[in-house]
Amino acid sequence: xxxxxxxxxxxxxxxPLDKDGITYIDYKDTALLRKFISDRGKIxxxxxxxxxxxxxxxxxxxxxxxxxxxLLPYTTTAR
Amino acid sequence: MRHYEIMVILDPSLEERTVAPSLDTYLxxxxxxxxxxxxxxxxxxxxxxxxxxxxKAEGIYAVIDLQATPAAVAELxxxxxxxxxxxxxxxxxxxxx
Numbered sequence: 001x002x003x004x005x006x007x008x009x010x011x012x013x014x015x016p017l018d019k020d021g022i023t024y025i026d027y028k029d030t031a032l033l034r035k036f037i038s039d040r041g042k043i044x045x046x047x048x049x050x051x052x053x054x055x056x057x058x059x060x061x062x063x064x065x066x067x068x069x070x071l072l073p074y075t076t077t078a079r
Numbered sequence: 080m081r082h083y084e085i086m087v088i089l090d091p092s093l094e095e096r097t098v099a100p101s102l103d104t105y106l107x108x109x110x111x112x113x114x115x116x117x118x119x120x121x122x123x124x125x126x127x128x129x130x131x132x133x134x135k136a137e138g139i140y141a142v143i144d145l146q147a148t149p150a151a152v153a154e155l156x157x158x159x160x161x162x163x164x165x166x167x168x169x170x171x172x173x174x175x176x
Contacts, residue, residue, distance in 0.1 A: 024173075026173075027171070028086075028142070065169065065171070067129075068167070068169060069086055069088065069140075069167060069169055070088065070128035070129050070130055070132055070138065070167070071129065072129055073129040073130060074130065
């Protein structure tokens, strides 16, 4: 028991969307979407973002829509 | 009738104040003539693109909210794409998520 706790302590993540009361993820809201992409422009994994799987899908779709409209980058090389 | 949101990226060499009137003529010809209604026409203005489109680093963004039939929106999108000063368009149904 003590050993397992020492190995990994499951830290409860707060859902960043529920916390701010966001129900609809808009692809135009780049400030919000930037929280969910890495500095290289990749979409962050759900285990990092801590949102529900439904929200993660909506985020992914919003990011992809935003990329098509050049609001977010597809890739960013070391910056 | 459905609610649509259309985003358009226009050539940055256009005059910004001519954008709204010229988009409005499109909306008159296609949407209003077919019984639809335009709820909002929002010109964001010049904005830096996160990557180049047709060798252009900037674009004039405009977002249109409207109620129209699917056919009317498809026709509007087609006509916008034919215009060479339109770099990109996107049609979204915001309720579909």
